[in-house]
Amino acid sequence: MVSRPLEGLRVLDLTRFVAGSQATALLATCGADVVKLEVPPLGDPYRAQGAVRAGDESVLFLSLNSGKRSVGLDFRSPLAAEVVDRLLGSSQFVVENARPGSLARYGLDWATVHDRHPSIVYGSISGYGDVGPDAARGGFDLILQAESGLMSITGSEASGPVKVGAPVLDVGAGVSCAFGLLAAHIERERTGVGSHVSSSLLEFALTTLGTLAANTFVSGEVPGLLGTHSPTFAPYGGFPTRDGWIVLAGAGSDDLWVRLCEVLGARALLEDPRFTDNAARVAHRDELTAELDAILSTEPTAHWLRLLGAAGVPAAEVMDIAQVFSGEQTDALGAVQLLVHPAAGAYRVVGQPIRIDGDPLPYPRPAPRLGEHSRELLSELGFAGDDIDALTVQGVVVG
Numbered sequence: 001m002v003s004r005p006l007e008g009l010r011v012l013d014l015t016r017f018v019a020g021s022q023a024t025a026l027l028a029t030c031g032a033d034v035v036k037l038e039v040p041p042l043g044d045p046y047r048a049q050g051a052v053r054a055g056d057e058s059v060l061f062l063s064l065n066s067g068k069r070s071v072g073l074d075f076r077s078p079l080a081a082e083v084v085d086r087l088l089g090s091s092q093f094v095v096e097n098a099r100p101g102s103l104a105r106y107g108l109d110w111a112t113v114h115d116r117h118p119s120i121v122y123g124s125i126s127g128y129g130d131v132g133p134d135a136a137r138g139g140f141d142l143i144l145q146a147e148s149g150l151m152s153i154t155g156s157e158a159s160g161p162v163k164v165g166a167p168v169l170d171v172g173a174g175v176s177c178a179f180g181l182l183a184a185h186i187e188r189e190r191t192g193v194g195s196h197v198s199s200s201l202l203e204f205a206l207t208t209l210g211t212l213a214a215n216t217f218v219s220g221e222v223p224g225l226l227g228t229h230s231p232t233f234a235p236y237g238g239f240p241t242r243d244g245w246i247v248l249a250g251a252g253s254d255d256l257w258v259r260l261c262e263v264l265g266a267r268a269l270l271e272d273p274r275f276t277d278n279a280a281r282v283a284h285r286d287e288l289t290a291e292l293d294a295i296l297s298t299e300p301t302a303h304w305l306r307l308l309g310a311a312g313v314p315a316a317e318v319m320d321i322a323q324v325f326s327g328e329q330t331d332a333l334g335a336v337q338l339l340v341h342p343a344a345g346a347y348r349v350v351g352q353p354i355r356i357d358g359d360p361l362p363y364p365r366p367a368p369r370l371g372e373h374s375r376e377l378l379s380e381l382g383f384a385g386d387d388i389d390a391l392t393v394q395g396v397v398v399g
Contacts, residue, residue: 003356004031009185012037012091013068014108016044018141018167019125019201020097021064022174027093027181028067029352029361035087035377036068036368037075040398043370054344057367066339066349067363071378072371072398075106079396084108086381088117093181097125100135110196121184121194123177129200139201141167148205153212156227172204175353229289234281235260238318239292241301245318248308251278259311263304264295334360341366371399 006027013024013036021044028034038044050060075084084107088094094113096103103109110122124130127139145151145163155162180197188194206213212231216222223231228238233251240246250260254277261269269275269291274284281288296304301317308315324330333355340346344366351360374397378388391397 002359002362005356007031009033009093010035010091011093011095012087014094014096014098014103015125016097017046018064018170019174019177020095021046022171023123023125023177023181024095025064025067025363026175026178026352026354027095029363031364032093034068035091035373036065036070037087038070038072038370039074039076040072040371040395043070043072047370054341054347057341057344059347062341062344062347062367063349065367066337067365068368069365069373069377070368070371070399071374073374074396075108077394077396079391079394081107083378083381083383083391083397085116086383087377088113088120090381091117091120092185093121093123095123095125095177095181099138100124100126100130114194114196117194119188119192119194121181121188122196123181124196124198125173125177126198126200128202130198134202141170141201144169144201144205148202149209150205153209153223153226153231155225157225159225161225168208169201169205172208173199173201176204229285232282233278234285234288235292237289239289239296241296241304242298243300246296246301246304246315247318248313248315250313251281252314254278256313257281260308260313263307263311263313264292266291266295337362339363339366343369369399371397374399 009032011024011027011032011034013020013034015021015024015036024034024036036044042048044061044065046061046064047058050058052059054062071087073080073083094108096108101109104112107113110124113120113122126135127144128134128137142163145154146161148169150169151161151163154164177197177199180199184195184197212223215232228247230236230251233249235248235250238245238247248260250256257278258270261267269288273280275281275288305315305317319327325336330336335351336348337351337360338346338348347366349363351362354361375388378391378397379385388397
């Protein structure tokens with residue numbers, strides 16, 4: 001039986017785009033009833049964005065909002081005040097990723113919600129954090145990759161600074177927020193009082209730079225573009241083969257370095273004063289990389305993987321996304337789930353990166369249509385059918 005540790009708890013989801021939706025999707029797979037509040041007529045902007053669609057549904061939206069229920073509600077209208085208050089009263093969590101301060105005019109900011117419902121755990125995700133001179137700025141993954149320093153070490157002299165291909169800061173900030181929400185929930189179990197949990201793309205980016213930052217703090221040396229190589233170990237990075245790319249970690253120990261040179265038929269490198277130890281190899285990383293490039297490019301990837309594997313030197317092929325998701329390990333983890341949407345039909349979605357007692361956490365339902373659960377949820381909150389009809393006619397509720 002799949003564990004649902006958050007079953008019986010409700011999350012009022014005010015999020016849009018990636019980071020916030022990632023956080024609440026994780027809570028949904030843990031069993032929480034995630035109620036996505038969407039302003040009609042368009043709802044979450046990701047419903048209309050993205051170049052790929054399943055049926056008439058945006059794949060962006062499907063991938064980030066599976067497992068949730070949707071209530072189409074214009075919370076900005078005074079007529080929605082009672083609905084919002086009942087939703088808050090039935091929720092244990094609120095999660096938002098609006099520009100800091102923008103929800104205050106609607107009474108949905110942390111201070112107002114905490115005053116009215118002090119047990120709620122409230123999560124906020126922003127670009128730059130909720131304090132400091134940049135707190136009021138909106139944040140996008142691309143912009144924060146640049147302003148956090150991440151792009152300054154990603155890429156090569158030939159390419160210039162390069163963004164990481166996936167929205168890693170959005171996803172990381174979302175997962176970080178979910179972790180904080182669960183920690184605050186444990187605290188609430190002891191005190192009965194909710195907390196304000198905040199995470200940001202910038203803070204997650206700074207965390208990823210932790211070891212590099214530590215080196216800079218001590219040495220004063222600022223790393224530049226590293227390509228696929230490490231600023232701390234060498235050889236530790238990517239190299240072209242005759243038919244693709246390989247990564248190898250031949251710097252974990254002196255023994256690994258010796259074994260790598262033996263596999264490559266390059267024992268002369270062991271006598272080269274530029275490469276006598278890891279510190280020397282890092283100092284002469286470009287020369288070492290050129291030496292290894294020349295050797296590895298003479299044979300196909302499979303040839304080198306076979307020899308390196310037999311010698312116990314960590315190495316891997318650089319795989320594309322199709323290879324990864326057709327691989328046996330991905331399948332064994334149950335990382336891809338099949339869901340059936342009433343309009344989009346069957347679609348596949350990547351699950352959340354945790355398992356409990358060996359089981360992946362499945363999404364309880366497909367991504368919702370806009371307002372799909374409005375009537376259902378308002379009925380659960382005690383609204384009579386006539387009241388729901390009236391709110392629908394007035395355009396406050398859709399669905």
